[in-house]
Each structure stands twice: as C-alpha cells, then as structure tokens.
Amino acid sequence: MNIYKQVLKQNLHKLLNLYNTDKFSTTYGYADREFWGWKTKDFANATLQGGVHSLAIALKLDLFQNKEESIVLEMIDSAIMAIDKIKDKNGSVIEAYPRENSFCVTALVAFDVLWAIRYLENILDNETKQRYLKVIKPLIEFITNNGEEHAIISNHLATGVAAITLWNEMSGDDSPRDKELLQIIYDNQSDEGWYKEYEGADPGYQTLCTYYLSCAYEITKDHKLLESLKRSANFLSHFIHPDGTIGGLYGSRNTEVFYPAGIITLSGEIKEFAMMAKYLEPKEQHLLPQNIDIGNYIPLLNAYAVAALKYDDVKENIEKTKIYPFYMKTEIKDFKQTGIHLNSNENYFAILNYKKGGTLKVFNLNNCKLDIEDGGLFGTLNDSQKFSTQQFDEKIVFKDNVIQANFYKINESLPNPLNFIILRVLSLTIFRSVYLGNLFKKFIVNMLMTGKNRIDGSVKREFEFLEDKIIIKEEIAQPKNCKEIKHIGKSKSIHMASSGYFISQNFENKNTKLVEFKNV
Structure with a gap:
C-alpha cells in the first residue's frame, strides 16, 4: 500500500466523525461540528462538506469493508444534500463569516462534490447523479457570475477552473468561464514559472495550485495548460529542501504545506514533477492531514486521496527519475x-x-x-x-x-467582541451586496497582509x-x-x-x- 493510501486510510474515521448522522436533525449531513455539534458558531463552514471527495476515492480504492460501503454512500448523500441548506440564496457558500460570498470556498465545494460524483459514476444511478448536479448548479452559477476581487490568488482561481471544467463535461454546458479564469492565471504567471499568490511566489501554495490545474488538465488535455504547468514545475523543482520539505518564510505566504496530488498525477508527463514526487515523498517530515487544523484539513486530505489514487500508475516514472534537486548542485x-x-x-x-x-x-x-x-x-x-x-x-x-x-x-490585530458585533451587523446589511463585501475583503487584506x-x-x-x-x-x-x-x-x-x-x-x-x- 503506497504511503498516500496509508495516510488516507488512517484518516477515514476522523473524516466520518465530522458529519452529523442524525437523520432526524435539521443539520443532518452537516460537517462543521463547531456549528451543529458544539453550537459555538452562527454559521457552517462549507469547506468541510468537501470531504465527500476523499470518501469517494476511499470507496474506489476499496478501503472500506463491505458492510461499511452502504453507510458511507449514505453519508456522502447526506453531506451533498446538506449543501442545499447551507448555501446562500445567491448560490455562494462561506468559510469565515455569514454572507461571506466566498468565491474560493464556493468553487472548492463544487469542485470536491463534482469529483466525488465522477469517482462514483459506476455506483450512482442517473437520478441520484442529477439530484447532486442540481445542488451544485447554483454554486457554479455564482463562480461564473462573480470573481475574486481582493487579490490575485492563483490556487483559488485554479479551483474555479477545475470545478467549471468538470461541470461542463458532466452537465453538457459549454461555459467559457473556466477559460476566463485560466487566462487570469496565465496573465499573472511569471516568466520565471511561478503562479502569483498575493504579491509573489509561494512554493507551498503552488503545489496546491498544481493540484487543481492538474485536475482540469486531466479533462481537457489542453497543450497550453500543460506548457504552463511545465514552467511551474521547473520553478518548483528548485525548492526541494535536503530534508524533503518545501516552502517557508521566503514564500509570499510563508507556507510549508505540501499538497501532493498534482505533482503525483503529472509525474508521468513532467519530469520535474517525477523528481519532486521522489524527493518529497512523505516520511514524517511533512505536515500530514491528521496533524493539521480543521480549516485546512479537507483540502490537504483530498490532495492525499488523489495522490493515493494516482500513485501506482506513475510509480515507475518516480522511482526511475534521473534528475536531481537543485541543492545537490x-x-x-x-x-x-x-x-x-x-x-x-x-x-x-x-x-x-x-x-x-x-x-x-x-x-x-x-x-x-x-x-x-x-x-x-x-x-x-x-x-x-x-x-x-x-x-x-x-x-x-x-x-x-x-x-x-x-x-x-x-x-497583529486580533478579534474581540466588538469586532464580531460589527461583522455581524455588516453581514445583515451591506454584505448582501457581493460588491460591497468584496470591498471589505480588500480592506482586510490590505490591513493584515499587503498594506505597507x-x-x-x-x-x-x-x-x-x-x-x-x-x-x-x-x-x-x-x-x-x-x-x-x-x-x-x-x-x-x-x-x-x-x-x-x-x-x-x-x-x-x-x-x-x-x-x-x-x-x-
């Protein structure tokens, strides 16, 4: 069993325990325990609904016992259908505060659910599949009609690209929105190969961006996208550390988290990624899904799940790579x-x-x-x-x-009761406007991150x-x-x-x- 599959298997019970399995509850299928269980929040973080992606891959990899499969399918169903209650009237979902109108999280939830459907296509009947697509359609419409205005965050845009690309394939739509978002990424990709994350390059988050773009490429096989990913791979290949880690304070976002999915997936086509997959293989040096906070748990676990699914197909390319990290030169x-x-x-x-x-x-x-x-x-x-x-x-x-x-x-501003009162008043008033909400996000980003x-x-x-x-x-x-x-x-x-x-x-x-x- 490859290391990525081991990590996924180790996390399955933790993942399942996020969800409300009480069928009589109004929050049946919700994954944010701080909302439905502890009741210490006044909103549900929709990111956690995306755990269905890992559950679907686990079913495909036969990581559950036969008696568990029907229960897991039932939990996936409840989690997807709960999105219909969690989402706002405009189709968006939230992560941090009511009426956030989050482009990123809306794209992420759509992406994770659509890929779960794809991995379960041999199990789901057409009626169930159409029921799930009906839930996701408003989310796709939101990210089609709205953008992320507060900064250029390439991994967020890439999530939208991957979600809409798969939506077009599954629904029969021909929306050009995925190409529009991809063009924004291209326009902001440096000649040096890096994808822009706020003000510059961040190797940690670039591995996440690679994950989403690799999913889009898996569907389109677009040559321009592949060339962009090759330039990205060349840049990233310089930042493998001698201890098998990547990232740090030298990045624009200071991240040190390794998201393996895209690098593993593309190891058969991009030689630098095969080399990175070899030298970044998890051996307890990385931050693993089971050790990360709940806010980042689902995206990281899903990245490991996709790597688990793809690794055996490219294992030979990884093991036989003949190129070396920059630090060896x-x-x-x-x-x-x-x-x-x-x-x-x-x-x-x-x-x-x-x-x-x-x-x-x-x-x-x-x-x-x-x-x-x-x-x-x-x-x-x-x-x-x-x-x-x-x-x-x-x-x-x-x-x-x-x-x-x-x-x-x-x-180093920290939240306080007055901040929260103001934020909730804004959520009840001006955040009804996506435009005004985006202005607020620009203000926060400037205050805490990019302002000089x-x-x-x-x-x-x-x-x-x-x-x-x-x-x-x-x-x-x-x-x-x-x-x-x-x-x-x-x-x-x-x-x-x-x-x-x-x-x-x-x-x-x-x-x-x-x-x-x-x-x-």
Whole structure:
C-alpha cells in the first residue's frame, strides 16, 4: 500500500466523525461540528462538506469493508444534500463569516462534490447523479457570475477552473468561464514559472495550485495548460529542501504545506514533477492531514486521496527519475521577479528572499538538516508598536549581494467582541451586496497582509556567501523611539492562517553554525 493510501486510510474515521448522522436533525449531513455539534458558531463552514471527495476515492480504492460501503454512500448523500441548506440564496457558500460570498470556498465545494460524483459514476444511478448536479448548479452559477476581487490568488482561481471544467463535461454546458479564469492565471504567471499568490511566489501554495490545474488538465488535455504547468514545475523543482520539505518564510505566504496530488498525477508527463514526487515523498517530515487544523484539513486530505489514487500508475516514472534537486548542485540561481536567490555548494543550501527584507533559510548539507531560518530584523518601539524588515518590496534589488531594507509596522490585530458585533451587523446589511463585501475583503487584506505602513529608519544588509558559511553584515539606522531591535529567527510579519505549523525541522537546531551576523 503506497504511503498516500496509508495516510488516507488512517484518516477515514476522523473524516466520518465530522458529519452529523442524525437523520432526524435539521443539520443532518452537516460537517462543521463547531456549528451543529458544539453550537459555538452562527454559521457552517462549507469547506468541510468537501470531504465527500476523499470518501469517494476511499470507496474506489476499496478501503472500506463491505458492510461499511452502504453507510458511507449514505453519508456522502447526506453531506451533498446538506449543501442545499447551507448555501446562500445567491448560490455562494462561506468559510469565515455569514454572507461571506466566498468565491474560493464556493468553487472548492463544487469542485470536491463534482469529483466525488465522477469517482462514483459506476455506483450512482442517473437520478441520484442529477439530484447532486442540481445542488451544485447554483454554486457554479455564482463562480461564473462573480470573481475574486481582493487579490490575485492563483490556487483559488485554479479551483474555479477545475470545478467549471468538470461541470461542463458532466452537465453538457459549454461555459467559457473556466477559460476566463485560466487566462487570469496565465496573465499573472511569471516568466520565471511561478503562479502569483498575493504579491509573489509561494512554493507551498503552488503545489496546491498544481493540484487543481492538474485536475482540469486531466479533462481537457489542453497543450497550453500543460506548457504552463511545465514552467511551474521547473520553478518548483528548485525548492526541494535536503530534508524533503518545501516552502517557508521566503514564500509570499510563508507556507510549508505540501499538497501532493498534482505533482503525483503529472509525474508521468513532467519530469520535474517525477523528481519532486521522489524527493518529497512523505516520511514524517511533512505536515500530514491528521496533524493539521480543521480549516485546512479537507483540502490537504483530498490532495492525499488523489495522490493515493494516482500513485501506482506513475510509480515507475518516480522511482526511475534521473534528475536531481537543485541543492545537490554547486550553483547559484536568482529569481529576480519574486526576489528569491539560491546558493548551493558542498556545505550548505541557502534560500534568500531579498524582496522580503532578506528572509533566509539555510540547510546544512553535511547532515541534511535545517541550520537556520531567519525572518530578518524585528523590533519594538517605546509605545509597544512592533515592526520588522519582513515586508515584500518589489523595488529592492540584490546588487553586489547588498540590499537596503526598510522597516514596517506589524499589524497583529486580533478579534474581540466588538469586532464580531460589527461583522455581524455588516453581514445583515451591506454584505448582501457581493460588491460591497468584496470591498471589505480588500480592506482586510490590505490591513493584515499587503498594506505597507513604513516607518523611519532602515538597514543595509550585505550577504557574503563563503564556502563554509554565510556572513551577514548589517548597518542599522534605528527608527526613532526604538526600544529594541534584533533577530528573532522564524517569525512572520503578516497574517497567514496556513503558515506557522509545527514541523520537526524547526526544532532540530538551536544555534546556527553556518550563518554569522555582524553589526557594522
């Protein structure tokens, strides 16, 4: 049994226990226990309904005993039909607050249910299939008539592409919306190969984007999409770490989660993905579905489920790959558009994002372990306001291995009762308008993620890549009223719920042996 199938099997009882199986309950089939069970929320997170995708694959892979199959089919039915009660009148579903009108989650739920139907096509009768398609049709109409306006988030757009592509095939519709969304992704794909996630490249989330695009490609076999994925694969292949992980503070969203589905699926057609599948194979180094929070549980589990289904078909390609990760070479590579500089020699593999103020991740190649992950300089003003250099600045250039980084305030806003009262009032009023709701999302994204609240002061940072270590010379012009300023290590300055997870690499070394900081 391949590792992905093992992970899926280990999670089946946890997945089944999300759903309300009480047929007399008005929330029969709901998956958000915080809503239907604990009753600590006033809305149901629809993302969790997408667990039917993994359940359908588990049935296809015969991971349930015969006596369980009919029960699982009944639970899938109840979960899909519950969407009809969860969705808003305009066809959207929500993740975070009432009347969210979420393009992303609406696309995701449609995607997961449609693929579940596809995997169960030999089991479902036509009447049941049509009943399910009727539930999903309003969701498809919503993502057809509405977009995601607050940022370019390629993995969200890719979910819509995959959902509508499969909808067209199953329903007989010929909506061009999937091609429109795909064009937005193409228009924002860098010449360097990466798909845009807010302000730049994020290798962790790019593996998720690859998953959804691979599902669309499975249906269309579109040559242009394949070429786009090949460019993406070439970029991603540089970010395999010596310990078999991927991602970190050098990414635009700081994520370190590996979503294997697309990489496994395309390993038979794209050589870089075959290599990545080999060197990123889960061996307890990754954050697995059973260890992640409930908000990200379903997308990650579904990615493992798809990988479980596809792995045996491409196993030979993966095992026989003859190309190697970038860290095994003695080479320097600079991705100027996203600001990521790679330096690999016999002793270390360094990943520097100079457009994020100089975030740095270094692996010791003698033991293949993380030596240091440094987020740059962090400080506090006398009024307790926090600040850091870690903010994306497209104007920063890496000339002669020197950068001039600015200081930016950190907005660490947390919810409070008043916030929630205001949010619910908005949900009852202006969020009835999708347009006004999108303006609110733009405001939140700007406040917590992409907004640049620069303060006085700066730091000149010079990176000297020697054969056996890296010396970072820093000439700091402190902000006025600065109380303290120092290196914290692995700290992040923007809101990102999908980052900051516990993975073993972060606790292997207490003191760096390869990086030396010097004040000048």
